[in-house]
Amino acid sequence: MNNRVVLDLLIEHDTLSRSDVRTLTGLSKPTASSLLQRLEESGLVRPSGLGDTGPGGRAPQLYRINPTAGYAAAVDVRPGSVWVRISNIAGAIVAERLEENDQAANGPDSAAAILRSCCDTAGLSPAQLDAIVVSVPGSYDIATDTLSYVDHLPGWQRPSVAAELRTLFPNASVAVENDVNLAAIAERHSARGESDSFFLFWLGDGVGGAIMIDGALHRGSRGAAGEAAFLLIPGAVLDADSRRDGALERLVGDEALRGLAAGAGHEAATAPQALSALLDDPAAAPALAELCNRYACAIASVIALLDPARIVLAGKLARLGGERLRAEVALQLAAIMPAAPQLAVTVATDTPILDGAMVMSLGIARDRVFTT
Incomplete structure (x- = not known):
């Protein structure tokens, strides 16, 4: 001890x-x-x-x-890309690689090949890795070793994905984790001194959430806790698309946000462009208020069930909107419920998912190395 x-x-x-x-x-x-x-x-x-x-x-x-006493790896898998970072046991980054092509994320074996290449760059053998944390944009059920909501991630729908990675890296402790959960870990690590109980509301390529209770992730019985895309709010349409993608996703996701911008007279190719247009145009205030009302309705549902100490807006849209977006969401939330917890914009870096995976991986590696 x-x-x-x-x-x-x-x-x-x-x-x-x-x-x-x-x-x-x-x-x-x-x-x-x-x-x-x-x-x-x-x-x-x-x-x-x-x-x-x-x-x-x-x-x-x-x-x-001794920084060479052990090594930890973080792997961020997204459609069309894999981002790998390797740190020594002291936390210093020794190698990092971003591979962007159609085959990069094509199953655990493709991600493993990129991780091995990153090890070569660092002058390490893969056998020297003590821990590997793999981030995926889907829900991971540790009991069945399967992923859900990963139709957009070729090669990861098959069962036993973690077992496959453990076979490829038998000397390492391997964990698979939801990407937004890892962003919550990065938020807790960056916001030291703040409450350790919060809900992280992810506004990025899609909408999502993560639940942190007393400093520990709440993953749920099947790893699906925090799947905010499936929240039902006023205006939600229940059909096959909502069943597949989530009712809230259809109201605040990429297509919906571009639709709100178009209604305000701004054609946008991406959700960030659409949000920027709404923020920059005073005449688009009603459309921005409508978007933030949809966010607020979703947050109100979370508050009613969890009563978290903080709500954290995270993801590239939250960072883009900054204080202006936070203030508008807070205004809309105040109109829905009489008392709401602190609403804040993330303080994590612009790579929170990879950072969170690294924090988790280092924790696992240190547990292994320091107790031997």
Whole structure:
């Protein structure tokens, strides 16, 4: 237990002396010294120069995590692309690759080939990977090892996708996770100090959601918790398309957003272009209000069931709309319900899915490496 505490402190502080370890842990001087010696002998920790000279005139020896003690990989699979990132156990990125072509995401074997290529770039053997987290734009049921809502992702509809990856990388701990869930992990990691219970409302190529309760993801019994695309709000049409894609998706997705922009006199080829047009044109205020009312109706349903401490707007549309979009959604939400939780725009980076996969992968890798 003491070993893990010190290793986690070294991750947090980068370098520590024996005195620092004693101060931060309350361990005795002999215990702190023997612990660091043991960790150094195990190859998990190594000396890292000398610190500032103290009152006794001697500079203390500093220690840091041995970055080569382990490696973690994050893989973001999207239609037509696979983005791979590999970090050492200390969290430094050692290789990254984005492959964009029709075959890149064609099943686990294609993603695995790109990951192996990224390992070659880093000068690593795939056997050196301790953890791999694969992000997919669909719901993953860990009990049956199957994905749902991945009709747009060729080669990933077959069962046992994680088992296939584990066969390809037998030395690593392999996890498959929903992309928006990983964005929520990145949000929690970036928004330290904020509440650990929130609903992340994803506004990107599609609409989605993720539920974080007391710092832990709530995935549901089949991995489908947070599939906001299937929320029913006023104006929803129940037909075959809604059953396949989700009723809310049809009201706020790419086609719907471009339709609202067209109704306001702006032809747009993409959802971001449509939203930009609505935000930039004062005469398009009614169309923007209608869009935000649809968002607010969906959020109100989530609040009624979960009562989260925060609602976080995330995804490229949320980042594009920024404070203007947040304020309009908040206005519409206030008109629907008397009291609503804090509504915020994401503070995560512009690659939250890959970042979240990396946070999760590093956590798994450290658990494996630091407990051996």
